[in-house]
Amino acid sequence: MGLFEELKRRNVIRVGIAYAVTAWLLLQIADLVLDNIGSPLWVMQAFMLLLGLGFPLSLLFAWAFEITPEGIKREAEVDRDASITHVTGRKLDFGIIALLVVVAGYFFWESRFTREHPPAEAPVAAAADAARAPSAADTTGSTPAPVTASGTPSIAVLPFVNLSSDPEQEFFSDGISEELLNVLAQFSDLRVAARTSSFQFKGDNRNISDIASQLNVNHVLEGSVRKAGNRLRITAQLIEAEHGYHLWSETYDRELNDVFAIQDEISLAISEALRAELELENQGDSGPKVAATANTAAYEAYLHGRYLINQRGNKAITQAVQELERSVRLDPEYAPARAQLAIAYTLLHNSPSSYGDLTTAQVIAKATPHIDRAFALTETLAEAWGAKCQLASTQEDFQRSVEYCQRALELNPAYIDAMNWINNSALLSGQYQLAYSYIKRIQEVDPLSVIGRLNYAGMFLGHTDPERAHRIADDLLEVSTWAGHSTHANVSASEGNIAESLRWSLLAFRDNPLDTYSHGGLAGGLSIVGLVSEARRISDYARTFAAATPEEFAEARGYAETAVNTDPDNTSNLLTLAYNTYYAGDLDAALPLYRQIHEIAAPDLPTSQGYSLHPGLRYAWLLRRTGDESGARQLLTAIEKDLDSREGTPLTLFPSYIKDRIVLTWLNGDEEGALTQMAAATPSQLAPRNELLDPLLAPSQQDPRFVAQLERYDAWASEQREEVLTLICENNPIPDSWLPLPETCQGFNTAAR
Template identity: 40%
Template sequence: MAESLISELKRRNVFKVGIAYLVLAWVVVQITSIAVPALHLPNWINTAVFFFGLIGFPFALFFAWAFEITPDGIKLESAISSGDSTAALTGRKLDFIIIGLMAIALIYFIYESRFQSPTALVLPTEQAEVIAQVSIKVNANNPLISEPKGTSIAVLPFVNMSSDKEQEYFSDGISEEILNVLAKIPKLQVTSRSSAFAYKDTKINISEVAKILGVKNVLEGSVRKSGVRVRITAQLINAETDKHLWSESYDRELDDIFQVQDEISAEIVDALKETLGISLVKTVSSAQTINPKAYDLYLQGLRGLHTYTFESLDNAAAALELATDIAPEFLMARIKLAETYARQIITGSRFDWLILDKAEALIKEVLSINPNSAEAYFVRSLIIKTDRKLRNQYAKEAYRLNPNNVDIIIRHAQSNGAEMGEDNARALFERAQKVDPLNADLPYFFAVYLVQTLQKYSEAEQTLKQAIKVNPKNTFYPFYLGQIYAQHMGQIVDAIKLAENGARLDPNDPYFPQALSIYYLSLGSGLKSLEYAEKAMSINANNAEIINQKVNSLIYLGQTAKALILINDTIADANTVYPSKQLKERFITGAIYLLLKQQKFADAEALINLHIPGINEWVNQPPPATLNAIENVNGILLLACVYKAQGQLAKVEKLIEGVKGRDESFYLTGQARLLGIEYMNLAISSSLENNDEQTIKYLEAAIDNGYLYNWRANLLQSPYFIDLAQQPRFTALIGRLETEMLKQITVLKQ
């Protein structure tokens, strides 16, 4: 019976009609989804087309069973004799129709699938497992790490469905702006951008992604730009049940993209609040009108800022400068431009540190208009140069205004960790880890806190090793770990191994050969130190920081004439770049040492006045009201050193009067104990006060705290410690260092 029914269904072409109908319906739905927004038709037409197509399916099957198309027209199947039936001919026609429709569907599928990447879900999973091994060791009862009472969500990067692949930054920007709006809602834990965007261009499983990110819900979507129109589709998914809780499509004009995006974000937030049970007033659109070109440049700037390479930061600055020129009222563009300037200085992609003054001016303008901008206070904490208390205050204010932003959480924990206490600081890092579980930088930031605030170097070492595991191609992690070894743990050999590997990974980075020059000079290998210094200069010939290391190598090798010529040529060269104002002053330290050794006091004083114009006026000025108001500190100390060598102690006393407050209590602000480099600075101040015993105590403390970084230049080639050469205790300290270097050389050769 069943076989005869199936045979009859086949004879009457019911199966073929059903297949043809379904394929045709799918093609019509796809065409409609594109045509409706392009023709500015209401969105309900898509729903109507799908509805009528759905209810038409059983009618199509019924007519295929009951009727037949004949040369004489449509007739009832029961009225046609078997000899007059044309079902076989109709079936062959249907075959061609089905093939044609499926070809159309296949072409459309290939066209759409070019936007999808077949990348497997591997890296984020492994990354999460490694980062999870970073133990922050926090008190589980600390209220700062309690789970939010509401719910959690991750906003995955929206898929760029535009025909132009270069519009990727636009879809990314839409995703990020929606994420930023959601992150400001209380009771809603929102996964940070860096973790959510780890799944960009990746074939994913929603439940697995949610498990890794630690969220209950996932928001995903797509963006299609067509001319002056944009179509954005978003859907909210319950990760546990894979159920679609909510979805919507938005068709908007691009004439005012900022207002469009703000409106879409507000509508999505409102829908999420209803779905997730968050009782808040709907976010109100700012209704701010921004030039579309300026906004497009802003999104390009965001892309460069997030890519975070030297080149991308330069591109970001250029794009954001244009954006602010076109639309000066665009406050977020100003904030991001100021942040880009700060990041350029931080990374070393530019050295004109006066750009920070421009960044500060941008932020002041923003805060005069919007005094409650958390982002502005965050950036201001990045660009502050000398005032620790003010920097920490800005970080705290940013956190007060937006305690859910991961970057702000980390900055607050780093800046105010000592004030809030270790347990609370660790709790903040724990919170950041929960919100941003795939952020490979988080172990690095935590390590910086461990070093700068707690001086827990072994824990910082293990944390950085985890960061290197997560992202072995990031050369900054091993560079910083090498600095910890050399500046805090006295492990020069371990620092060398990391720097050598970093130089292999990035042969265009001059700071690895420069670091190797410092490390080998510490070991007493002058020729190798000079070799690496020259290699660094071959990569970046105008960087005064790198040139200074070659000067140190030449002095150690006894090539003092070459060292002085190099110093003078560098000062005279208009193309010389000084990464910081402090370095500009410190650059002539080696020359002052050589001139004082030769008792050329007038030449030494003339060099200081030439290199740091107006420095001599400090002798006749009263000390500043605060230590942070002091400019040219290093220049003042060098000039005082020259006066001391000439016996002009009254001038020395006058010069150092303003810096006497830089005592132990000054450096202990915001940290558990003194760093090695801070003991070194205290030793310099003591030497100018003619307190040799205290000077040597500070030098011993620096070495005891693992500060072997460039110790030969710092101790043996310093103008401040020339008079200590005959002191038995100082000689014993140098002997102790030489013995340690021999041990480390033996280890290096193994």
């Protein structure tokens, strides 16, 4: 009998097949179990080694031994006539068939039904991160578009689940997801859901089709990352959202220094899968690539730094600078780290819309070398153009800022920060239609964006649909209490409810005591109701503008002069100094300050402060007061053109716009029209009181109609003051973080008794 026949007789071949199929099934079960319990990679590797060693041992056992009715005996001890190997063989055949049926069922289940329920990793993530994202319907107030398998190919990259034993590695798994999102966004005919919307489903174990519907995409990429030492396992799967079918999946077990190649492989595999299904343009081997570094520690520091920047706030961005500086030290030629470090420095600028205390000169000195080096390394990095955009905005070159961010969006159409920065710079450069188009675009591209919703609801929607704006603020509370409280404060202020606005501002102040954005709303509201002493306690920044009487403006002028001396390149400080000087009554000293500001601004733009053209209007009146009618008229013409360009946007409902129109009408000689406009405005739209007593309006301030409007305003302000005192003295929402001065409440309590 030949060797092959003898192997068959002794069931060695059948044992080998049964062992191989059983081992494969055990590996699938072990992979699932070990992933869910977060075991290190070596456990799975050791299990695979044991199974591999067991295979030749099983073959040797089948050759040397036989199962008999009396038990297991050596094959040489069994009489051939008494052998029952044929019976054992039939049993093995049935066992193998059963195992193969199980394997076939597994493959069918994986390919068709695994996405009817969350992936195995999802419960782990849900346990680690209990937060749940709000629905897009609640967020936007409209029904999300249904998911369809046709139309423009689109994809959302969900945050990959961190299966590492160290939860501090969360930034790494998030970073991998964001890198894939950014590289996919570079495919011109693929629409990619923005980061902040996709990442708000982190740890959310709802059905993939539901998530895709919320994000209005027809494909979803999800996966997991396990990092142990220098070993890395990345799993990824591309899912067609409507039916939950898997289009592609892969697991990568590599060294950490292969992470860039893995990401490139994933992005190219996805493009191929989508190209085959939806005729996506073939990119071949020249498709978008992840920017790589040879130093994996530099890459980890970069991911950590970018993760912290996305959290915003002074503390997070300060830590981000430390991580990104380490990344640059480890690899000075890594352009993304250079660009993100420059962005972090600009976000630490000392301004109402930033998070730090760096002067303009310090930001320029720190950020410029990194931007220059990033561009020397590559001119096609969206982050580098974003950094250049932010630096131009810091230097108040808003037109160039818009241009640079538009270039960033050409390179990465899903770059939400660039859209937001365009909105900011366009508003400050008089491009109101462009600004409004971008804030709306953020709502379309990234409806769950924190900064997008804060700006849209707080700045625009609060004036047109405050109920919906408050609903958006409620949704924001689920993901960022500071953003939700700040949005509620802005919307309440738009409604003219100062006490309610201050309640929300106090909560935002508790969330982030170092945030100048919160300081502005809180100190401004307290000043409106005459609680200037309380307003000045909020921060050093608040001292520069908190005032209500000429004497208080004279004091604030001193603080503003200190700010200007500290940061002479910051026009915001100069505007505050000019404002305080003007309302302190020193008109002769205010004129050269406004002239200096006007010379800094673009020649064809009127002098403004934020969205208010009051600085330009005051400057025009001061010019007229000195006999320069030509200069005044030229400036008033520019102001009127600027206000006209805001038509068709919610900016026409801003209090600053309404007051600008009143003053412009008066300066154009139409006193009757100005008084009519004043009567049509609400008291809150005319605040603060010192602007009603503006010296340029002095000729009208004795008119009975003007006096009536002033009395109407005073009655409203008195009512608001009582409500504010009730709030801070009796119903203080943050007694552990802030308390009013004893004398503030002592007078209130005495009056109440």
